[in-house]
Amino acid sequence: MPRGGGSSLAGQTVGEALVIDFTPHLDAVVELNAEERWVRVQPGLVLDRLDRYLRARAPHLMVGPDPASGKRATLGGMLGNNATGTHSILYGNMVRHVAAAQALLDDGTPVRLEPLPPDAWAERTRRAGREGQLYRDLDALLTAHRDVIERDTPRHWRRNSGYRLEYLLGDERNVAQLLCGSEGTLAVVTELTVRLVDRPRRTALGVVHFHTRREALRAVPTILGTDPSAVEFFDGRSIRQARRSPGFGHRLTFVEGEPGGVLITEYYGATEAELTGRLDELEDTLARAGEGYAVVRVTDPAAIANVWGVRTEALGLIMNVRGDHKPVAFIEDASVPPEHLADYIDALA
Numbered sequence: 266m267p268r269g270g271g272s273s274l275a276g277q278t279v280g281e282a283l284v285i286d287f288t289p290h291l292d293a294v295v296e297l298n299a300e301e302r303w304v305r306v307q308p309g310l311v312l313d314r315l316d317r318y319l320r321a322r323a324p325h326l327m328v329g330p331d332p333a334s335g336k337r338a339t340l341g342g343m344l345g346n347n348a349t350g351t352h353s354i355l356y357g358n359m360v361r362h363v364a365a366a367q368a369l370l371d372d373g374t375p376v377r378l379e380p381l382p383p384d385a386w387a388e389r390t391r392r393a394g395r396e397g398q399l400y401r402d403l404d405a406l407l408t409a410h411r412d413v414i415e416r417d418t419p420r421h422w423r424r425n426s427g428y429r430l431e432y433l434l435g436d437e438r439n440v441a442q443l444l445c446g447s448e449g450t451l452a453v454v455t456e457l458t459v460r461l462v463d464r465p466r467r468t469a470l471g472v473v474h475f476h477t478r479r480e481a482l483r484a485v486p487t488i489l490g491t492d493p494s495a496v497e498f499f500d501g502r503s504i505r506q507a508r509r510s511p512g513f514g515h516r517l518t519f520v521e522g523e524p525g526g527v528l529i530t531e532y533y534g535a536t537e538a539e540l541t542g543r544l545d546e547l548e549d550t551l552a553r554a555g556e557g558y559a560v561v562r563v564t565d566p567a568a569i570a571n572v573w574g575v576r577t578e579a580l581g582l583i584m585n586v587r588g589d590h591k592p593v594a595f596i597e598d599a600s601v602p603p604e605h606l607a608d609y610i611d612a613l614a
């Protein structure tokens with residue numbers, strides 16, 4: 266069983282197996298091509314370490330998917346469970362960013378998986394051994410079940426169930442994409458090439474305040490209409506808990522009054538003027554829709570880092586709440602159309 270940081274949330278790397286831990290020795294950057302905007306890495310490399318490497322050598326570039334576990338999550342693990350992150354609405358999951366992979370099949374055969382136009386794919390089907398067999402079997406599977414894959418594959422992108430066979434229906438096909446979300450069940454990746462995206466030059470936050478959780482969640486579609494790079498909910502209970510906790514109260518400078526929840530809304534921009542325009546547009550849009558009672562603007566980089574830090578750390582505060590009543594995580598990573606979010610959470614609460 267291949268294993269990276271072991272941070273998967275459903276016990277993917279704790280089964281009974283021969284565990285191959287890539288983090289101690291296979292964690293190097295192999296090659297960076299800033300001009301063509303890709304990086305080739307070993308699977309045990311931790312995302313935050315790669316980010317520091319890129320900041321030093323190609324500061325205008327970064328990896329798109331940014332799971333909150335970036336301090337421990339490895340690139341191999343992120344491929345394995347097709348990770349995404351806070352900026353999912355911009356970048357989607359790893360399947361959109363993995364360009365190629367070097368992998369070992371179940372009998373140890375090494376294969377290079379990369380985008381193949383039809384003639385290159387046909388050449389692979391003629392190869393000897395397990396590699397040729399793999400391409401012939403895939404051809405047979407895709408031919409026999411093409412209709413079902415086209416008809417029944419859910420249309421929304423935010424899901425990770427099953428193998429991503431729909432990525433192999435085009436003219437140019439890349440089996441590396443099939444490994445994304447395969448949880449180590451198809452092959453063991455020994456090297457992967459990841460496409461890089463532009464690192465935003467500047468960001469700004471509009472922290473939108475609401476009297477109730479329902480009002481906040483109902484406003485999400487309106488806010489998405491302003492093209493933010495991220496929208497994260499910070500609920501009133503967590504805010505109250507953070508206010509009471511030593512070392513946290515003074516950091517909540519971005520919260521006004523006693524909101525039932527806030528939506529931390531982030532925008533990317535090249536200049537300060539552009540970001541001011543984006544925040545003006547956010548306020549105008551909310552005013553027209555009659556949603557939210559205040560928008561606190563956060564534009565200083567240190568203050569922005571503080572907002573995200575509080576948002577991330579507050580989860581830990583809730584988990585450590587004193588007394589007999591403890592929160593229990595029982596639904597992980599549900600994917601809900603934004604227009605149904607308020608009803609969905611109300612029905613659960």
Ligand SMILES: Cc1cc2nc3c(=O)[nH]c(=O)nc-3n(C[C@H](O)[C@H](O)[C@H](O)COP(=O)(O)OP(=O)(O)OC[C@H]3O[C@@H](n4cnc5c(N)ncnc54)[C@H](O)[C@@H]3O)c2cc1C
Pocket residue numbers: 266267268269270271272273274277278287308331332333334337338339340341342343344345346347348349350351447448449450452453454455
């Ligand atoms: C606090 C926290 C926050 C998180 N936030 C997010 C988030 O915002 N967005 C998100 O999408 N996810 C999130 N996650 C889950 C996230 O997807 C994982 O943390 C991360 O992507 C997995 O990386 P890892 O190195 O820990 O992988 P592991 O857990 O070690 O492995 C993940 C899967 O990949 C397989 N695998 C590992 N290495 C290889 C390899 N070399 N070849 C083939 N398969 C391999 C494993 O067998 C396993 O099935 C979070 C998890 C935590 C604990």
